Amino acid sequence: MSNTEVQTEDIINFLKSELSFREVYQQILTQRIIAKYAEEKSIAVSEAEIQAEANQQRRKLRLEKASDTLNWLSQQMITPADWEVGIRNRLLAQKLAESMFAQDVERFFIQNRLEFEQVVLYQMIVADDKLAQELYYQIEEGETSFYDAAHQYDIDSTRRQKCGYEGVLYRWAIAPDIATLVFSSIPQQLIGPIKTEQGYHLLIVEEKIPAELTPQRYQEILQQMFKQWLNTQIESLLSQS
Structure with missing residues (x-):
């Protein structure tokens, strides 16, 4: 085995030694929870949405040519397919959060308006x-x-x-x-x-x-609600294991 070759067992042992294994383990559980509830709610991410997000990321990273993107992916040690999976997961999480909590954000903001001044x-x-x-x-x-x-x-x-x-x-x-x-x-x-x-x-x-429900604050509240719900789901799963 060469010095640059890393096995799955090496990664797991490293995460454990750095006390990071639980965090990664919970992130994997989080993705499974999101996928499960998205499927139940018939929420999906289209190829067009993935492509639009990929193009936005390329612009942000100033990857003007296809070769620039491939070189960047190579530096990250991932394939184009890996990249698309990551984009799909993030978009799916956002869609699920919107589906579950969008109707509650404005009410939460109004009830807690003073805290946002x-x-x-x-x-x-x-x-x-x-x-x-x-x-x-x-x-x-x-x-x-x-x-x-x-x-x-x-x-x-x-x-x-x-x-x-x-x-x-x-x-x-x-x-x-x-x-x-x-x-x-x-x-x-x-x-x-x-x-x-x-x-x-x-x-x-x-x-x-003054407190104002800006798009940024809307997202902050939405993501906090979603995160709290996910944490509850994870704790429930861990208590059953």
Whole structure:
């Protein structure tokens, strides 16, 4: 056997040694579950749909010629047929998810609308209560800006470099007590000082982003519902084995 030849047993032993065998095993079970329920619901993927998805992937990978595609597949150590099977499986999963949960996405979004609100948030945390109060008054009086103060005094070096910028955050990504104040504030309003285990927080909301059921968010909710359902099916199968 050459040094580049890999047997099925080699792959299995490697996955076990890397503690990855269970993950791959569950992925195989997942595909079987999808195939089973898709067949029961008479859901299928056409050759035209596979070809359209393959063309989209080729454009994304900039595989302009057929030879470019074949070379790329060779580098991935798969055949065109293997590639098509993978595309079919992903499209089948998407179709099954749509069939099962598309009607529930909008209702879930409406029921949980608050959790999908976002803010563009700036924050600084200092260790001392007196410093926090002093910075609050200096910012309020216009003696310094929030961003300059964060750049100089924030205890976190990474956030200091970004002048307190935390990013675009969902409500669930912020500690509940702070989130209540953040989402009830108006943009550019100075919030704080708020004491936590980390220190004393001063915050500013630069912008509020209302919850909207965008195509991307629709897919996120749909896939989360589908994933939860699949996990339940897998757990049921494993408990029977």
